[in-house]
Amino acid sequence: MRYVVFLVILLAVGVIYAVTRLMSTRKLNNGNSLKNNVIPLDAHRRARKNTNEQPCSSCKKKNGKLMFYAQDDGSVVGLCRDCQAKAKKRDMLPL
Numbered sequence: 001m002r003y004v005v006f007l008v009i010l011l012a013v014g015v016i017y018a019v020t021r022l023m024s025t026r027k028l029n030n031g032n033s034l035k036n037n038v039i040p041l042d043a044h045r046r047a048r049k050n051t052n053e054q055p056c057s058s059c060k061k062k063n064g065k066l067m068f069y070a071q072d073d074g075s076v077v078g079l080c081r082d083c084q085a086k087a088k089k090r091d092m093l094p095l
Ligand SMILES: [Zn+2]
Pocket: 056, 057, 058, 059, 060, 061, 063, 079, 080, 081, 082, 083
């Protein structure tokens, strides 16, 4: 008889575990806004990796390492050392 009680408890724990897992995965699926925030960050990280191969967004020269700045419209530009001075004058935010 004790064995049956143990089995029932085990079953109940299993069901609770399954339900909580299901709920947590549902929460993840609903967090689309969170996912959308992650994607541009990821792209930005990838862009940073290739800074030495990317031409400057302003003068289009491959001028070594680029610094990334956020523009007023929310877009990101990679600027070489020469163009960084111009960006600072325009009050652009470095990323
Ligand atoms: Zn430049």
